[in-house]
Amino acid sequence: MAQSRRDFIKKAGLGIGALTILPREVFGKMGDSSSKFVAPSDQMTRGIIGVGGIGMSNLHFVSDERCRLVAVCDVDQKHLDNALQKGEERFGTKLQSYHDWRDLVHDPNVDIVHIATPSHWHGLMAVEAAKTGKDIFCEKPMTRTIGEGQKVVEAVNKYGSIFRLDTWFRFKDTFxxxxxxxxxxxxxxxxxxxxxxxxxxxxxxxxxxxxxxxxGRENLEPQPVPKELDYDMWLGPAPVKPYHPHRVHQSFRGxxxxxxxxxxxxxxxxxxxxxxxxxxxxxxxxxxxxxxxxxxxxxxxxxxxxxxxxxxxxxxxxxxxxxxxxxxxxxxxxxxxxxxxxxxxxxxxxxxxxxxxxxxxxxxxxxxxxxxxxxxxxxxxxxxxxxxxxxxxxxxxxxxxxxxxxxxxxxxxxxxxxxxxxxxxxxxxxxxx
Amino acid sequence: MKKIYSILILLALSVSMYAQDARQRTVQTIVADVLAAMPAQNSSDFATQMGDLAAAAPQSVVEVAKLMKPAGTGVKNAIYEYALQGLVSYVNDPAHAAKKADVLKGLQDAAAACSDTYNKQLLTSLQRMLGDYVAPESEALMPVKEAKSLLKSGATHEKCLAAWSLMNAQPEKAIKTVASALKSDDKIFRNSVIGNATKILGASALVPVLTGKFKKLAPDTKVDVLNWLGNNKISSVSNLVNSAIGEGGDVAKAAIAAAGKIGGSAAAKALIGQLGGDLGQDALTALKSFKGDIKDDVAAALTEKLASGSNSSAVKDLMSLASARKMKNVAPIVYSMIGSSDKDLSSMATKALANFTGVNDVAKVGGLLDAAKDAASVASYQDALKAAVHTLAPAEQYSKISGLMKAAKNVANFYPVLASTGTDEAVADLEKAWNGGSASALDALAAVDNFKAAPILLKAAKQNSSKIASLLPRYISMVDQFETNPEKKRANLGEALGLANTKDLKTKALGALAGVPTMKAFLLAGKYLGDKDASYAAANAVKNIASKTKEEINYTDLKNYLTKAADVFKGTGNADDGYAVSEIDQLLEAAEPFTPSQLTAEEKKQGFEMLFDGTNLDKWQGDLEGYIPVNGTIYVSANYGSTGNLYTKKEYRNFVYRFEFCFLREGVNNGVGIRTPMGVDAAYDAMCEVQILDHDAPMYANLREYQVHGSVYGVIPAKRIKHKPLGEWSTEEIRVEGDRIKVTVNGEVIVDGNIRTACKGHNMAPAGSDTNPYTVDHRNHPGMFNKKGYISFCGHGEGLKIRNVRILDLGDKK
Missing domain, CATH: 3.30.360.10 (Dihydrodipicolinate Reductase; domain 2)
Known part of the structure; x- marks a missing residue:
């Protein structure tokens, strides 16, 4: 993440950028030869980062003709295994799975990055997804700090992404x-x-x-980290604190x-x-x-x-x-x-x-x-x-x-x-x- | 009061925060006092506590930090963390900035002395919070040359970035970038450039470049431009937008959406012209939200289309638009459509009629309703008639409708309209009709918004069990909504429960019963805990009633039903139900009955008097706000920094004083003032204060022996006992005879001494000094030789419970 813009450009110049050519453009050109530009493709693809509660919900763990779910990512192997199994059962396809979200963001087969992690990751992931030319579907709350939100706005503008924040009461449903x-x-x-x-x-x-x-709970007594969880990667940008199950999965909100x-x-x-x-x-x-x-x-x-x-x-x-x-x-x-x-x-x-x-x-x-x-x-x-x-x-x-x-x-x-x-x-x- | 002195720290800070506590407190005293009150429950307590800590910084910070242990089993750092975080927030308030440097110094010293990684991390992050805010540097723009080359060769998002950089670096050339983006076949890039250029230059500056060569643009680019014109509401080029509607396809779709947003009479006409066509739905959406008055245009178009008879889908769209915006002016046209021989037109108009009727239409719609035959048109005319009268007062509505009914042939067609008036007269009329055998009158009664209909519904349900499913839900809703007398409400819901024969009905009735906070409602709901269809609803009901009721519920019933309810909640495995279980635990705990304390036979014989038996504080005076009788105990809740003393009403000389106490939280601090005058500090101005202190709390690790629980404060040390766990009761006896004082806790004598010999007869320093070499605390105790006085509880802060307080007055004996 700490790479400078210069490094980024350089890498792009060296051909790494080639990886980031959007598949939807390829798709579009193959799809309909009658118009010069074919809309980003009739079928888009999506990858979900975070397949715990919200990422696995019936609302989001879906795949259809308009938008295929192609990849999932989680730092908890149990979550990931579960998602792969459900993916196979429901969509009859083997989803690409990632442990490191950066690999999903850089996956050329993914058009839309769906961020369904705890919010301390949202800003970082959204900015990186924008930098990679992805469109972004982000769960609420948008970012954990005001500063991270400003960075997301800036990145989305700079890189031309489309961003959706996922709450919907401003346009549908009785709230x-x-x-x-x-x-x-x-x-x-x-x-x-x-x-x-x-x-x-x-x-x-x-x-x-x-x-x-x-x-949250005070006076948490440190517990051993379960072997399926990469706690360091779960924490990411957050300070390291001794592991306790109440810190992660769902109750992290406290x-x-x-x-x-x-x-x-x-x-x-x-x-x-x-x-x-x-x-x-x-x-x-x-x-x-x-x-x-x-x-x-x-x-x-x-x-x-x-x-x-x-x-x-x-x-x-x-x-x-x-x-x-x-x-x-x-x-x-x-x-x-x-x-x-x-x-x-x-x-x-x-x-x-x-x-x-x-x-x-x-x-x-x-x-x-x-x-x-x-x-x-x-x-x-x-x-x-x-x-x-x-x-x-x-x-x-x-x-x-x-x-x-x-x-x-x-x-x-x-x-x-x-x-x-x-x-x-x-x-x-x-x-x- | 808190008086945790240490001769180790003689640093005498002049803390004059409390008028009532003029003594100078040491840093450790201050720290202990604040910690015992963490976390502050409101901003004024917070300000007082943090004011104290800040005044004693940097030492106070170091003292607090020293108490933190590495996280582990049984380690409780929270109160220290509250104190440190609170202190940082407090001095960060610009109003208290003067102490910021001291607190920072304290945190630095504490961090240097701290060897635990995580505690150190907290101390460091708190230091950061005391720093100056420096805005993060914004990223430098890409050099122009680099950007230009990337613009040619980059992937889409890189080109977006390059254009963004270029336009920001050279705003005066941004128009050129936009012009070239318009030629690109990359839709992502085009829209990105247009969007960012708008942010940099403002929308109006872009209008010429975006629209100047509009005709030559590729269709997909036209769509982008039209979207942009609509989103930015550019009215100066509305001709261009309106004429683009003629281009068909996606361009037309975009033009329609843009025209709707931009508005104007030409746009309205153009959009209305699209109704009924391929893009009719797009035009309809645009027109539903079209700002401005378009109803005359709509009426004119409708008339024209009807006259030409050629385009029925245009008529449909126009009717849909007129209905959505309730255009009353088209009512005459609608009536003429109803009369049309074209069945489709007629039924379309009938269905829509309710959107256009007003009070002048009553007679006309009434006539149509009376004559209506098929169910669909009956329903439509009923709606239309309801809409026609709905702005009138209910009595007027009733008189209009009943007037129509007098002349009507099919009165039953009017029942639902009559019901909608909600009047008592309507209920009476409908009941009469029902008694006369009309089933539709009963249906109408179920819809009426008047509680008088409820008993009729109940009666009908009782008479005919096939009606229970349709009538009972309405009955329950009405009782819930209208019945304000809790006893009647309970009785009504009891009747409903008696009839309820499905899970849904029982759940609904119990749901309503949950809002009746009475003992009888509780007992009624409890009966359904064993009903497998209703147990969950019943569990919710008993829980809610028990938490809301102000009535006394027999403890056996309460315990029985709440325990069953808790079992129901436990059985679901649902997270929220876990909260219900803990709520029930709290309810049961709070309701635990107490029997007033009684003197033992022996105490009676000896002549003990009960001072507090759990029921009242009639024999006490002083801070009756901070000491409250709760469930058989005196609950001490006096606020931090308040005087917080409770005194006996009588004065005593020699006596045996017995009580039970328990700590609800760590670090509780109080004391028993002996032979004390009122309103003084008992530790000095009374004979003495016998300490009550949870000295096992980690923050009291460095206590002096004359400060521990039971010590004659500052004069005679007590044997240090190990307290029972939080929440368990201990007994204490204090025997005072002349100069002798004996303290017994849980049967163990921990002090037995003579205050006069303890200070070798010198309660005051010789020669008027502040430092008394004869007392262990080196302080003067002017009240020590008082002959008599009140007995007091002297403390502040929550967490102490006291019960069963009794005294044997030994009078002047000895």
Whole structure:
């Protein structure tokens, strides 16, 4: 990873770059001779890094005519063996398997790199995939730090990749206990009927669970590393800490080195649609306040509330589990009206008004079409980086235990070195982004 | 109060954080105090604690770090880690930056002295957090020459990088790069260059190069340009976009999408013109989200298409658009379509009618509904009629609908509409119709949003078991939604459970019952724990009720049902159910009944008096906020830094004082003040303070012998005992007679001494000095020879439980 741009170019000049000629171009030229350029190919290929929970889910461990699953990678041999076996059973093909994700990223048979690892790897892998000319499908949360997110945006721009962040509530499904899709909320907000500024309350009371069981454990007693696990490669850029099973597979979310508990796990699911319907995809809050017990340096703890304020006064309030505002609490509230769970609104016959309004502008919600047409996906590196930054602003404030002020243009905290040191955290050698 | 002094550290820091604690504390005292309160639960405690630690830096940092052990079995470093991390966060707050250098020094010294890899790593990473933020250097741009050559020979992504570099290095030449990219047949490269050029130059600067030679571009490049024009909403070239719709194929598709985003009346007309054609669906999508008023255009197009009679798919698309955007202005056209002899047109319009009706349509739609024959049109007209009245108040809705029904031939067609008014009158009318034999009236009752319908549904379900499946779910939902009286709700759900004959029905009823926080609801739900269809729902219900109820539940029932519920949860193997099991454990623990403590027969005979039997603190005064009777014990929860003393109401001279205590967390610190006045520091201003301390905690490893549990603080050392494990109870007796004090813990005498002889008669230093050579702690104890005073618990911080406190007052004897 530490190779310089110069080395990279040099290597490319020496012919290593030849490996990176995209198979879809080859495919395209073979496929249809009637047009000069054939769309990147009718069939694309995908490789998954991380075949634990999410990578093996029915949502993602799929292979079809449009996009074939061709490769899998994991640092846990049990995961990898399982994926190979399931691949054989379900798709009747032997998947290419990798232990080192860099080999998958550099595999010329892979068009799309699907990143399904813990989030401390996401930034690094996405940047490397972009540098190799791959398109990227990345699980949420996008990156573990704000700085890594900036690097992903930059790399995707530089190398011409298409990037999709995998959460979807900004364009489909009723999200969690709220009981409505985002669309009527967007139309209502755009109509101006609620007035401005708006406050959004993401809480158990409005249908959202923060999964506080993703908290870490203190005083972990070191355990022997199972022989199927390459713990050093699992940790990668994270500092080495003695192995304990609670650190890895699924419960890794409870440790700051890899993610940030329920906030990291669920935050982008919940916050991303809010950015969309507030029309703030290119904006960020200027302040984050936390009310929480003191946080441990390693194990993520619980919190009571996290409040984000935008420059125009809009707010997003996250209420921790067990600390919900009592009574009937609106999800969305403006000076002229409130919206509760199930799109119950204080404005009479609000649906009559909304129904007559135009739908929100159509967005690109088919990732494979985006890859083919080189159009940005509805949730891409830019708006994904913004909503993930909000999640990460919350982790920074939690870890420091105080209110932080933020400059959305520079994407830096204001007059706060410590908070900014959390924006760009060092990686363990030899990894760097 | 905490008073862990050490003569090893005589460094007297002037810490005046506490008004109530004017004594000067040593670094170790401060560290021990803060550690005992880790982690802080709120920001004010955090600020006080970290303020103390920071003031004592760098020594405090070194002291805390010294306590950390290499990770291993039984090693508990967390409180030290909290303290260090907290300290770093605290001095990183610009408001407390003055102590940053001291903390950094402490971390450096501690790291130098630390030999454990991982602890050292923590100390080092914390040092980093005290450093200045330096923005990472941005990567240098590729030299222009190199970029140009790569642009010719590189793979796609390398060409993208080369173009990005070139355009950033020479923004003034970026247009040229774009122009040449437009000629490339590499779609990835083209779009990358266009996207990055937009970021560098802004969209408007690119319009000329992208559109100037539009006609000559390859079709696939045209698609890219059109996508770009739409995404950037470039309205200046809308003619180009609209005319590209005529090109057909992918270019037209892209042009349609772009025209929809850009808007304008010409675009609207062009898009409407596409409806019914090959690209009708694309145009429809664009028009559904088209900003601006297009309803007159839609009505005009619809009229025209109907008149020409040639394009039925255009009519379909137009109706679909008008329906989606609820264009009321097309209502007259829709009615005329309904009347058409063309069956397809008529049925299309009937189905869509509900999108266009308002209150003026009531009579008309009512007539259509009355005359409707087939089920599909009946349903459509019912929807249309509901939509027509839905903005009226319920009473008005009822009067309109019942008015229509008086004149109607097919009243049953109106029942669902009547039901939708939700009024009491509607319920009464429908019940009457049901009694008269109308099955559709019963169906309508099941849909009505009025609780008065519920008993009717229940009655019908009881009468006819084939109706249970359809009516009972609605009954349960209604009870859940409308019944506010918990007792009635429980009774209603009990009836429902009596009828429920499937897993789904039982689950639904128990789900509603889970929201009724009463003892009776608990007992009802508990009965279903053994029902294999319902056990999981019942387990959830008893757990939820037990955690929410404010009513007393018989402990035997509570334990019986919750234990069964825990077994159900354990059986699923689901992660979330594991949390349910631990919640049940907590519920059971909290509900553990206590019987008030009683004096033994012997104590009664001797004349002991009960001071705290578990029920109340009536015989006590002082900090009744920090000392709370919970389940038969005094739970000490006084906050860090508060005065936190609990005093007897009476004063005593000589006495035998007995109590039981247990520690809930490591490092608990409290004490018993003897013959103390109120509001003073008992260790000095009372006769003495007998220490209560979990001295087995690692942070007290270096304790002096006159500081351990049971010691007469600073005066007479106690024999160091090994405490029972956390959570287990110990007994203690303190006997005070004249100058003699005897302390017995768990039957073992650990102090038996005379305070006057212990200090050779000098409770105060001779000649008014602060240093008293006669006491082991070298301090003055002005209160030591008090003749009488209160007995107190003097401590702060959570984690101590006390019970069964009794006293034998020996009065002036001796």
């Amino acid at each position: 969690y206990g709220l009981g409505t899709t985002v669309e009527p909320l967007k139309k209502l907000v755009d109509s101006g009927l609620l007035g401005w500024p708006l406050t959004v309350r993401i809480s158990g009371a409005t249908g959202f669970a923060w999964k506080f069981y993703w908290t 440790y700051w080195d890899y993610e940030s508990g329920g906030l990291g796990d669920m935050g982008q699911h919940y916050i991303d649609p809010v950015q969309y319907f507030l029309g703030k995809d290119n904006d960020l809050p200027v302040k984050v306040e936390v009310d929480a017990p003191q946080q441990h340096p390693d194990a993520v703890g619980i919190w009571r509330s996290i409040t984000y304020t935008y420059a125009d006064g809009c707010k997003i309030i996250l209420e921790g589990e067990g600390f919900e505002s009592p009574g009937k609490v609106p999800y969305l509230e403006g000076p002229n009206g409130k919206v509760y769970k199930g799109f119950e609104c204080t404005i009479p016959n609000v649906m009559d008004v909304i129904n007559e309004l135009p739908d929100p502008e159509p967005r690109q919600v088919d990732f494979l079409d985006c890859v083919k047409n080189r159009q940005k996906f509805a949730l891409n590196e830019e708006n994904g980086h913004h909503s993930c930054t909000i999640v990460n602003m919350g982790s920074c404030a939690l870890r420091l235990g105080r209110t932080l002020h933020f400059d959305p243009d520079k994407q830096l905290f204001i007059n706060d070195d410590a908070a900014n040191l959390l924006i760009n955290q060092p990686m363990r050698a030899p990894w760097s982004i």
